[in-house]
Amino acid sequence: MNFQNQGIFTRGSQLFAHKLRMFGQGSINVFTIGLGLSIFWIICRLYQKVCLSSLYYFTIERYVQLKLAIGEHFYDIDQIGIKFYSLRFKKWMHLNAQDFLHEFYTGQHGFKIQQLLEFLINSALLESLVVFAIGVIISIVFFTAQGKKTIIKAKIRGADFVRSRNLAKMLKSAKKASKICFGDLLLVKNSERLHILITGTTGTGKTNMLNELLPQIRLHKDRAIIVDTTGAFTDRFFDPKCDKLLNPLEKNSEQWLPWNDCFEAKAPVVSTIIARSLCNRICGSSSLSILVLPVPVVPVIRMCSLSLFFTNGKPPKQIFEAFLALFSILDRHLHSTKSAPLILALIIVFLP
Template structure:
């Protein structure tokens, strides 16, 4: 830093400092002078009011007599005194020794001393009050004034505002005048029935969104409400699972009941909704392949619904859909809308469709063994229907849709289907404003695109549905659902927790969500110069609209910190959540041992064959790229893809794949041989025809010497 800059800073700092000191003494000297006058006046006033009768005459005569003495008057000299209306004449010496005058004089002087102390301390209190008043006025003039829009307040201020609004609504006949009994760390921050307007939690990984969800789950358990919980990582299972009333849907977990698609699908629309969740449409590509795959799956499942129980199974469903013989599947689906999609007349199209089918429905193979019977011929597990559980108001407890880390990619289609089934089941209930059924989906974009979720969230509140949706990033939601659908769902989440967003782009979105405020901005200007007349301070005000929380504040939030926005109030508050240490009450995951049955193993190997081998053999490069994009879209990370790839590589070495490859090669050879024989027969016939034409031409050549048909 140059000497000139240092000198300028020192000059500027000195001018400001001495100006501040000068102003300080100016204010306090004026205040002190006025207080001295006030203390003196108060002392005299109190003495006047509290002095005994004739006290002031006693002071007058006492002072007079001492003045006479001071000016040399003899004590034998006569002086006149008026007292109580009488005239007394006596010597100066007797007046100086008059006990009555002395007593009254001493009493007044004593009163003056006492009254001075009272006035002094009163003045000191007045000085403190005046100082505080000046400080308050200074703060008032220097503070920004809120005009309209959102306000950032302490949690208790938000609670007070909500209570006041609830009382006002009750006076208008709306509500019960109370807040929700759900409290966060002892503070009521939510209006009554806030849950049916749905809750959103946004923030990157590791910011403790799960802590807020656990606080909510404890309250839900206390209320006795039903809850469907998507539990990626099985953490909620370990904290809340109660065997007496809860259910875990995870085919890898030993505690999973017996479930297949016919438990929750009874009518054609049920199968269509299930197919939409099981086979998602990612991105903005051509929906033909996915729509066709959905149609085949729903038609096959619906047709199999009417089969006998011993013929209706997940194993048969998969083997039938994934069979390499189009004639067999076409015969089974004859008369349905899917029949044309599996016709051997459009073999390449059918192969593409079945490849998409194989990508997603192979997750159903994990249901293998859930329907096994014990030695007595009785099912080892109870049948479970989430639709029946949801629509039975007598049922209670939690339904956990769990998955461990390495299982998630495999279970994603199933979990997405279960959530879609649960959402539609809530819409099938009778309207009941007192019912509560919670659907808690943390890390929602890690699932497939749930069909019509926006419309379901918008409609479900009158049936008692309450959605709690957690997002790591708004971009994930946009990627899965598209921009319009993502905005629609985001707008339906009225209560919102905003945790840390590391990227500026995502923090910008949350900052906009938290709103703006219009304020009157106070500005202080300081002027100084060589002449003291130029020193001064001026205050000005400017109206400005600004963000309540800027993106960098959201980026710098610590773990367990978040901003909370609730419906029914313009106040926003920042929370520092307390970490509630919860002990595990159940095992998060108990592995189910189930060696795959031969039929299910064959079905999986068929799926892998259709997914990986057939497209390379039968499809052009453009269609292969489309299928590869669809297959890659089901994975969130490279680790998930590697896990699935290792399983598929093992399946490619299986007997089924080898047999199908041989059949394909044999079929190609037969096709080539047939094509060669046909070509030879065609060439022979053509040659004979040409020879006959040549003979005819020679015969008639004499008549047409000027035309030569053949060389």
């Protein structure tokens, strides 16, 4: 057993021993509660069956029986007497031992003692076991509830995992339920336009979630921007009556290009911004000083984009083809240089 496995074994054994100790303490508490309830129940039942005066005379009866058992060896039974304090007459009295026993068993005190003995023999044990079981069950339920409450109180911050049905009830009761949902999972109201990350491996249902989301957006007359690299969403959801398609190679594409936002007074400035954004998309940085370029890339792309500004009257497909043609000019300038892959990457970015 190596050091790592030994540490895992030690940790596991300590946790197991700790759980056993905690279980033992809990079992002792449960047993104590059950036993306490049983004793309390027996005391209450004894109080119903017999009073203190009957127990007082029963104690004297036991003493008389002991005195007769010993005294008969030395005296005549008729000569054995007993002196006691009478609760009825409230004075000390002297009676023959046999007369006391006769009055005790023929009176109410003897009858109550007889009922008590029958209860102890016949039903006391069964009743105590039933009360003990009830006490154990109640204590287990109580300790379990206290444990759950302690866990809830111990939490300081953070999220909880709840079932979608419980979440829906919570949101509806708080009036924070959104009209947008994924299956039976409701979103929080006014959070629809926040960032939502849908992640998972292949086949986990990411596309199905989007297929369920888009019709709801359309139903509530909201708008969405879809970057459809495969064309699957376009084929399924595109409606030429209300949707705008920005793909110069599609016949239903809008007559729009990024350079349409340029106007003649600021065309050089805006075209430079567009040129830099195209380079940033490939290089990941606004600084191109790390590249070894025989000719400046940004000014050439600026020249290409600025020239496209004056060709907005043409269909988008022709403008797109002209854009790629102008890139081919830049490719000839950078042929067989370290910057040649940059132009190839730019062309790949704009291919549908």
